[in-house]
Amino acid sequence: MTVDLLYFAWVRERIGLPRERVDTDAATVGELITELAAREERYALAFSDLSALRVAVDQELSSLDAPLTGVREIAVFPPMTGG
Amino acid sequence: MDIRVQPATFDPGAEANAFTAASRGSGAVVTFTGIVRDTEAGTLRHLEIEHYPGMTASSIKAIAGEAVARWSLDAVLVIHRHGALAPGEAIMMVATAARHRAGAFAAADFLMDYLKSRAPFWKKEVRTDGADWVDAKAEDEAALSRW
Numbered sequence: 001m002t003v004d005l006l007y008f009a010w011v012r013e014r015i016g017l018p019r020e021r022v023d024t025d026a027a028t029v030g031e032l033i034t035e036l037a038a039r040e041e042r043y044a045l046a047f048s049d050l051s052a053l054r055v056a057v058d059q060e061l062s063s064l065d066a067p068l069t070g071v072r073e074i075a076v077f078p079p080m081t082g083g
Numbered sequence: 084m085d086i087r088v089q090p091a092t093f094d095p096g097a098e099a100n101a102f103t104a105a106s107r108g109s110g111a112v113v114t115f116t117g118i119v120r121d122t123e124a125g126t127l128r129h130l131e132i133e134h135y136p137g138m139t140a141s142s143i144k145a146i147a148g149e150a151v152a153r154w155s156l157d158a159v160l161v162i163h164r165h166g167a168l169a170p171g172e173a174i175m176m177v178a179t180a181a182r183h184r185a186g187a188f189a190a191a192d193f194l195m196d197y198l199k200s201r202a203p204f205w206k207k208e209v210r211t212d213g214a215d216w217v218d219a220k221a222e223d224e225a226a227l228s229r230w
Binding site for chain 1: 117137138142163169171174175195199200201202203206207216217224
């Protein structure tokens with residue numbers, strides 16, 4: 001399946017891209033992140049500490065165990081600092 | 084419900100007056116304005132605020148909707164800026180209107196706690212001696228358990 005990945009803040013800076021489209025057979029968001037981390041050093045660097053990452057699935061806050069079936073957009077970012 | 088996500092400056096006083104003028108049936112209006120704070124050493128050039136355009140407004144609407152339902156608010160306003168903001172500039176503003184002050188205060192407090200940790204914004208401090216992303220604080224996350 002194909003999903004759009006969006007990166008924000010230092011995740012975006014470490015990967016060097018704001019967004020990309022990827023093909024994956026991963027079953028969950030966490031599996032996709034592990035797959036990317038194995039792909040290249042910059043992903044490994046961005047995803048080295050999973051506890052420091054937050055994810056949104058189709059623009060709703062979600063978790064790493066969220067299934068990828070039918071998902072179109074995944075965002076990966078550090079804990080939010082609004083306000 | 085008035086939710087605005089914008090790079091442009093706004094006038095907190097004018098917004099508070101307009102909000103109050105539109106809230107005639109309410110007995111209480113609470114407003115909060117967040118300001119860009121300089122570092123203690125006075126080295127902050129600006130704060131760079133990044134957000135997730137597809138998600139920001141909808142997540143703020145969901146948070147504000149919860150506040151309206153929970154405290155029976157008559158009206159709610161949230162303005163949150165993004166982009167480069169200099170020390171002293173207003174970053175964001177929350178206003179709540181309710182029949183009585185307890186609900187207006189509690190709802191504003193709730194909105195601030197949730198906007199800090201659940202609205203997709205990220206702050207980067209750009210200083211004269213470098214630049215760093217602002218880390219989320221454990222106490223901000225812990226504050227959510229109050230609600």
